[in-house]
Amino acid sequence: xxxxxxPQDESFFTxxxxxxxxxxxxxxxxxxxxxxSGWEVKTIALSNALEAIEERIADAKKRVHENKTSPIEYxxxxxxxxxxxxxxxxGMWVWRVKRHFKPAVFKKLSQKTLEKYATAFDITVxxxxxxxx
Amino acid sequence: xxxxxxxxxxxxxxNGVVSNLMKFNGHQVSxxxxxxxxxxxxxxxxxxxxxxxxxxxxxxxxxGFIFNRFAKRxxxxxxxxxxxxxxxxxxxxxxxxxxxxxxxxQVGVYNLVYFxxxxxxxxxxxxxxxxxxxxxTYLISDPVMQHVTxxxxxxxxxxxYAKGPFAPxxxxxxxxxxxxxxxxxxxxxxxxxxxxxxxLAPVPIVGAKGIKTVAKLIRKWPKKHGAKKANHYLxxxxxxxEEIGTGGGGFRYIYAxxxxxxxxxxxxxxxxxxxxxxTQIGDQWRDFALSASRIYKNRSVQEDAYNKVADExxxxxxxxxxxxxxxxxxx
Numbered sequence: 001x002x003x004x005x006x007p008q009d010e011s012f013f014t015x016x017x018x019x020x021x022x023x024x025x026x027x028x029x030x031x032x033x034x035x036x037s038g039w040e041v042k043t044i045a046l047s048n049a050l051e052a053i054e055e056r057i058a059d060a061k062k063r064v065h066e067n068k069t070s071p072i073e074y075x076x077x078x079x080x081x082x083x084x085x086x087x088x089x090x091g092m093w094v095w096r097v098k099r100h101f102k103p104a105v106f107k108k109l110s111q112k113t114l115e116k117y118a119t120a121f122d123i124t125v126x127x128x129x130x131x132x133x
Numbered sequence: 134x135x136x137x138x139x140x141x142x143x144x145x146x147x148n149g150v151v152s153n154l155m156k157f158n159g160h161q162v163s164x165x166x167x168x169x170x171x172x173x174x175x176x177x178x179x180x181x182x183x184x185x186x187x188x189x190x191x192x193x194x195x196x197g198f199i200f201n202r203f204a205k206r207x208x209x210x211x212x213x214x215x216x217x218x219x220x221x222x223x224x225x226x227x228x229x230x231x232x233x234x235x236x237x238x239q240v241g242v243y244n245l246v247y248f249x250x251x252x253x254x255x256x257x258x259x260x261x262x263x264x265x266x267x268x269x270t271y272l273i274s275d276p277v278m279q280h281v282t283x284x285x286x287x288x289x290x291x292x293x294y295a296k297g298p299f300a301p302x303x304x305x306x307x308x309x310x311x312x313x314x315x316x317x318x319x320x321x322x323x324x325x326x327x328x329x330x331x332x333l334a335p336v337p338i339v340g341a342k343g344i345k346t347v348a349k350l351i352r353k354w355p356k357k358h359g360a361k362k363a364n365h366y367l368x369x370x371x372x373x374x375e376e377i378g379t380g381g382g383g384f385r386y387i388y389a390x391x392x393x394x395x396x397x398x399x400x401x402x403x404x405x406x407x408x409x410x411x412t413q414i415g416d417q418w419r420d421f422a423l424s425a426s427r428i429y430k431n432r433s434v435q436e437d438a439y440n441k442v443a444d445e446x447x448x449x450x451x452x453x454x455x456x457x458x459x460x461x462x463x464x
Contacts, residue, residue, distance in 0.1 A: 001381060001382070001386060001412070001415060001416060001419065006381075012249040012250075012251040012252065013249055014249070017247070017248070017249055017278070017279075018278055018279025018280050019279050020144075020277065020279075020377050021142050021143060021144045021277070021279075021380065022144065022380055022381045022386070023144060023165070023380040023381060023386035023387050023389070023390045024381070024386065025412060029409070030393070031165070031386075031389065031390035031393050031394075031408075033144075035279070039375065040426070041371060041375065041422050041423055041425075041426040042371060042372060042375040042376070042422070042426075044368075044426055044429065044430050045368040045369075045371045045372045045375075045426065045429065046251060046252075046372060048364070048365070048368050048429055049185060049365070049368060049369070049372065050251060052186075052365060080243070080253075080254055080255060081255060081297075082183075082185075082186075082255070084297060084298060085255045085296065085297035085298070088296035088297045088298075088300065089296040089297070
């Protein structure tokens with residue numbers, strides 16, 4: 001890539017974030033660095049990935065209201081977490097967290113356990129219990 | 134207090150931290166040099182590890198490996214510390230700053246407030262330098278950012294104690310001893326040999342063979358997984374390849390810059406020629422990303438489009454096989 005070919009597309013890196021660094025060659029063929037504001041190719045890839053997360057959040061919310069899963073799964077998606085990450089934050093085994101996805105099990109959780117989840121999601125226990133429609 | 138530390142932006146966080154800490158200690162080593170000597174370049178396909186619901190593909194060595202190899206090969210010593218207790222971690226950090234010693238920290242990205250929200254995932258192998266403290270605010274030099282930034286002590290604790298895979302556990306590191314002069318020649322040779330060995334490894338998921346394996350799989354994705362998942366997988370490859378930190382083209386441009394520098398140090402003309410070829414390979418990776426983006430942009434699933442990107446990837450695999458064979462012989 002030549003230095004003048006470094007892409008300058010719009011991206012999630014705005015003015016305040018600055019630009020990112022690329023390695024490219026100058027006119028004489030020597031390596032140098034240059035700044036890029038973004039490249040459409042990867043911005044679309046990232047947007048698609050974020051959309052997929054949005055879909056999973058919406059799906060989890062629907063299932064919470066249908067009483068098919070507990071709010072824990074919903075907030076896990078909201079926080080862009082996957083099961084092993086959440087399990088690590090609350091200090092439990094994955095299978096135990098998974099069990100807490102069952103609405104009936106969730107209802108019986110102790111205050112202490114609920115607080116662990118609330119802390120992991122950075123919300124209150126009240127918010128954890130109530131998922132807005 | 135503020136340590137007189139020069140923030141120099143780099144493509145990749147780990148190389149950048151090492152290069153900037155070396156410079157602070159009076160040794161000029163460029164980012165590509167750190168990357169090359171530390172054998173950072175790689176290709177690895179790990180289908181059994183899923184990141185964001187897609188198989189993991191990596192274009193570089195695992196976090197920590199680059200610095201460790203670099204240190205060993207040029208003869209510097211690094212001190213690494215992890216702490217169970219966040220309070221202790223903070224005290225040790227403050228102690229070092231008091232002693233005018235900037236340190237590298239491993240952190241999680243999810244709570245790094247100065248990153249754009251869209252980039253904040255649960256990725257725990259990010260690196261930055263702390264070079265001072267004013268009241269309750271730490272002065273941060275994050276090498277992938279254009280400018281220096283700050284984090285409050287609460288924010289810093291959060292990222293140092295991020296959880297999940299590769300949790301940092303307060304990991305702090307800094308070089309403690311240096312040889313009188315850095316002898317790069319031997320280190321460069323070692324670094325290149327190591328990279329050639331890995332890229333030519335007779336394992337179907339590593340190196341050039343790994344690239345060809347992925348090319349083969351891409352052909353099957355639309356039938357096997359359907360349009361949505363296939364597009365998601367393809368998007369994930371491009372993200373890993375072009376994400377911030379790669380310097381473009383899945384680290385191939387940084388490596389080309391390293392070969393150019395190495396050619397001067399070792400006085401081997403052939404390496405300059407190979408640097409040019411590596412640049413072309415980088416361009417091929419960029420073209421591959423562009424073709425892939427045409428597929429996931431339109432969310433279409435034409436099988437011949439998948440075959441076309443697979444062809445491009447296969448060509449890259451063949452070329453890298455050939456390339457690293459030549460590089461091995463040149464050194």
